[in-house]
Amino acid sequence: MNLIWIQKQRSRLLYMLAAFVCVGSLLFFAGKTPKNQPIEQKAETVQSEEKANTVAQPESVPKNKIHTVKEGETLGVIAEQYNIDVDTLLGANENLGTDIHPGDQLVILPQKGILYRADMGDTLWRIASTFQVDVAAIMAANDKKDEDLAIGENLFIPGGKKIKEPERLLARAESPVSRGGVSNRFIWPTVGDVSSGFGYRWGRHHDGIDLANDIGTTVRAARSGRVTYSGWSSGYGRLVIIEHDQGYTTYYGHLNESLVENGEYVKAGQSIAYMGNTGESTGPHLHFEVRKNGTPINPYSVLP
Ligand SMILES: [Zn+2]
Incomplete structure (x- = not known):
């Protein structure tokens, strides 16, 4: 008796499923897509419209x-x-x-x-x-x-939300330093979202990249070198500058707190400061700048 009951339930379920699929595809092909449907269905609708060669522009794709x-x-x-x-x-x-x-x-x-x-x-x-x-x-x-x-x-x-510590950046920030702790490689100075890139933005030149995260996030030396500045600078707020080999310097701006002193030698990856929101800054982030012989270059050209 139990077996028969289960079989009955099964076939019932199958009928119900089949009915749903039919209704679903009818709705779909008739183009009577209900409002507030999940966005992925809209995408399918858009694609099938295009395949059908209709000129209708996909209104469902919102514009900036x-x-x-x-x-x-x-x-x-x-x-x-x-x-x-x-x-x-x-x-x-x-x-x-x-x-x-x-x-x-x-x-x-x-x-x-x-x-x-x-x-x-x-x-x-x-x-x-x-x-x-x-x-x-x-x-x-x-x-x-x-x-x-x-x-x-x-x-x-x-619907995407800022990820506190993107694995990608974390992996980079923690990539091992070469033997002896002296490395000519750059590493990412902190974990965070790149909230601003290098280059001209709205008529102004942005000399570095901005990495946004919470106040107090550890900031690390991007490469081994010697601290040539640790203090306040208008615009940059609390600032650390490190001098490296081959004419490179790195700038770490808007810091909440510096952990290093002028003249101190630091290794790549060493904690040098905490992220902050000091100086001309609209939110907690690290302004990270790389200069070659004094001229700001795109940090992406040296970062891993
Ligand atoms: Zn910046």
């Missing part, structure tokens, strides 16, 4: 807006205005390592989420699992037709 900063506005006020959070705002605007000024133009993402820069070895699947979102959601939000990724490609991760 540009906000021009007005007198007296703060990041919080702007974020609230667009129903996003400050993290989302910071993540989308690489220039926000420093102050905002009236007339500055900010990229406003369509929803909460973050911008992520694809790096060597990244795949959509890995990024999706890191941020615990769907691959399809990332593809839809970025209007991507395939899963190919270019190094340096900026992706909007809908």
Whole structure:
């Protein structure tokens, strides 16, 4: 009797499943997609529309807006205005390592989420699992037709949240120093999100990269060398400068606390300071600068 009952339940379940699938595909093919459906279904809809060669533009792919900063506005006020959070705002605007000024133009993402820069070895699947979102959601939000990724490609991760210690950066920051503790290699000075890159941003040159994380996050010497400055500097706030071989110097700005003194020798990876929000800074981050013979260069050219 039990067996028969189970079999009955099974076939019932199968019928129900079949019915669901039928209803689902009917809805799907009829294009009567219900509102508020998960974003990955929207992506499928978009793709199938395109395959069917319809000209309809995918309205479901939200677009970024540009906000021009007005007198007296703060990041919080702007974020609230667009129903996003400050993290989302910071993540989308690489220039926000420093102050905002009236007339500055900010990229406003369509929803909460973050911008992520694809790096060597990244795949959509890995990024999706890191941020615990769907691959399809990332593809839809970025209007991507395939899963190919270019190094340096900026992706909007809908619903993605800042990861406190991205494994990728952590692995780099802890990469072993060569024998004797003296190394000519650079390592990442801290763990955090790259909130601002090197180069021209909104008409100003950003001489380094900004790595955002919590106040108090350990900052390490990016390479062995000698501390040539440890103190206050306008703009940089609390600043440490280390001189290395081959004409290199590294700058660590906006620090909360310095752990080293002028003239001190440090090894690559040695803790030298704690991340802060001092000087011209809109949020806790490390401003990391690499100079070659005094001229700022893109830290990416020497970082692993
Ligand atoms: Zn900076």
